[in-house]
Amino acid sequence: METPNTISDETRDVLVHLYDYAYLARHPLLTRYQHLLGDNIAVAVQRLRRLVLDTIESLQPRSSDQAGNAIHRARAYVILYNKYVLGQDTAALEQELSLGERQIQREQRRAIDALAFALHERLTVLAERQDANHTHDALRQEIARAGTASEMFDVVDEIEKALASVTALAQQYDVHLEWRTDVARIAVPGFPSLFRQLLVAALSGAVRQPQARRIVVRLRRQRDGMQCSVTLVWSPTDAPALDGFPPDTCRALAEALGTELRIDQAKGRCCLAIVLPIPKEEYTIAVVEDNEDLIGLYSRYLSRHGYRLVGLTDSTTAVERIVELAPDAIVLDIMMRRVDGWELLQRLKAEPSLWQTPVAVCSVLNEPELATSLGADLYLRKPIRPTELLENLEQLLR
Incomplete structure (x- = not known):
C-alpha cells in the first residue's frame, strides 16, 4: 500500500x-x-x-x-x-x-x-x-452490437418513459421531478432507444447530485431543433459544485446519437440541453423548364433543404401534370417551345385547384409587371443561383 x-x-x-x-x-x-x-x-x-x-x-x-x-x-x-x-x-x-x-x-x-x-x-x-x-x-x-437503426420516433413518448424509469430513484433521494412542455407530440428522425438511455443517464446523474432539490424536464421547439432540457434546481445558498455531471455516459450516448449537448450553469441551477434536429416540412415544387441541366442543379440543392422538386420539360402537358401533383409552389420559365410561360401562367390561374398556388416566374426577359398582371407572385431574372431560388421559395411559402 x-x-x-x-x-x-x-x-x-x-x-x-x-x-x-x-x-x-x-x-x-x-x-x-x-x-x-x-x-x-x-x-x-x-x-x-x-x-x-x-x-x-x-x-x-x-x-x-x-x-x-x-x-x-x-x-x-x-x-x-x-x-x-x-x-x-x-x-x-x-x-x-x-x-x-x-x-x-x-x-x-x-x-x-x-x-x-x-x-x-x-x-x-x-x-x-x-x-x-x-x-x-x-x-x-x-x-454497435445492438445494431440500432434510425427511425422516426415520438420525443414526448420517450421522455415520459425515461421519467418513469427514474421516478423511484428520485423519491429515494427526495428530489422532485417536474415535466413541462407546450409542444404537441412530434416525431423526429433518430434512435429512440439511445435518446431514452441518454435522458435516463442525465436524469439519474442529476438526481444523485447532493444539492439537487428539484429537476425540471422541459421540451420546447427552437430555431435550431427540438430541445429537451434537464435542469437541476437547488437553493441559491448551496455551493453549485457539481460532481460528475453530466455523466460520461451522456457524452458517449450523445456522440452515438449524433446530437449536441449544451451546459449552462448559473446561480441556483444547472441546465443540460439535448438538441434534436426537427425534420423540415417537405415541400413539393413543380418546375416547368425545358433545360434539364438546370432542373438537375436546382433539384440537387433544394433536396438538401426539405424540398422535393419535380421537373416538367414538356410545356404542352405541364398543366395536367401540375394538377395531379398539387404542388406547394410552381416555378415557371417563359421562353419555351410550343406553349410559352405566359400562356401557361394564364391556364394555371384558371384552374380551380391551382389558382391559390404561388407561382414564381423565372426568365431572362425583364417583364415583372406583365408577370404580376397575369397572377405571378414573384418574378426572378435569370440567371438565378440555387441559393437565391431557395431564399425566394422560403419567402413565397411563408
Missing part, C-alpha cells in the same frame, strides 16, 4: 536517477504505472521522465500565490530544477538561494514532498482518463 513517505521516497529516487535509463526501466513507480505510460519499456521510461519534468515546471510560482507560498514555490522549483535537471551541487544552491545547508535540506524535503503530491495527482488523472476511455469504448461497442 502506498503511503506519503513511500511516494516521496520513490519520487526522490526517480529524481536522483532521472537520466539513468536502465535504473528507471525497473523502478517500482514505472512498474506500478506502466499500464498508463505504455507497454513498451523504452516509451514508458521516456514518458515517466517527461511527466516528472512537466510536473517540476508546474511548481513554478503563480501570480495568484500569496507572498509566503510564492517564496516556498520559487525555492522548490529552483532546487528541483537546478539540482536534478541541471545537476547543480548543494553549495551552488546555497549561494543562489542565500540559504544555509540545513535550510537547503529542509526546503529540499518540502520540494520533493510537493513534487510527489503533484506527480501522484497527475498519475491519478491519467488513470481516471484511461478508465473513462475504456468505458466509452465498451459503450460504443455495445451500441
Whole structure:
C-alpha cells in the first residue's frame, strides 16, 4: 500500500536517477504505472521522465500565490530544477538561494514532498482518463452490437418513459421531478432507444447530485431543433459544485446519437440541453423548364433543404401534370417551345385547384409587371443561383 513517505521516497529516487535509463526501466513507480505510460519499456521510461519534468515546471510560482507560498514555490522549483535537471551541487544552491545547508535540506524535503503530491495527482488523472476511455469504448461497442437503426420516433413518448424509469430513484433521494412542455407530440428522425438511455443517464446523474432539490424536464421547439432540457434546481445558498455531471455516459450516448449537448450553469441551477434536429416540412415544387441541366442543379440543392422538386420539360402537358401533383409552389420559365410561360401562367390561374398556388416566374426577359398582371407572385431574372431560388421559395411559402 502506498503511503506519503513511500511516494516521496520513490519520487526522490526517480529524481536522483532521472537520466539513468536502465535504473528507471525497473523502478517500482514505472512498474506500478506502466499500464498508463505504455507497454513498451523504452516509451514508458521516456514518458515517466517527461511527466516528472512537466510536473517540476508546474511548481513554478503563480501570480495568484500569496507572498509566503510564492517564496516556498520559487525555492522548490529552483532546487528541483537546478539540482536534478541541471545537476547543480548543494553549495551552488546555497549561494543562489542565500540559504544555509540545513535550510537547503529542509526546503529540499518540502520540494520533493510537493513534487510527489503533484506527480501522484497527475498519475491519478491519467488513470481516471484511461478508465473513462475504456468505458466509452465498451459503450460504443455495445451500441454497435445492438445494431440500432434510425427511425422516426415520438420525443414526448420517450421522455415520459425515461421519467418513469427514474421516478423511484428520485423519491429515494427526495428530489422532485417536474415535466413541462407546450409542444404537441412530434416525431423526429433518430434512435429512440439511445435518446431514452441518454435522458435516463442525465436524469439519474442529476438526481444523485447532493444539492439537487428539484429537476425540471422541459421540451420546447427552437430555431435550431427540438430541445429537451434537464435542469437541476437547488437553493441559491448551496455551493453549485457539481460532481460528475453530466455523466460520461451522456457524452458517449450523445456522440452515438449524433446530437449536441449544451451546459449552462448559473446561480441556483444547472441546465443540460439535448438538441434534436426537427425534420423540415417537405415541400413539393413543380418546375416547368425545358433545360434539364438546370432542373438537375436546382433539384440537387433544394433536396438538401426539405424540398422535393419535380421537373416538367414538356410545356404542352405541364398543366395536367401540375394538377395531379398539387404542388406547394410552381416555378415557371417563359421562353419555351410550343406553349410559352405566359400562356401557361394564364391556364394555371384558371384552374380551380391551382389558382391559390404561388407561382414564381423565372426568365431572362425583364417583364415583372406583365408577370404580376397575369397572377405571378414573384418574378426572378435569370440567371438565378440555387441559393437565391431557395431564399425566394422560403419567402413565397411563408
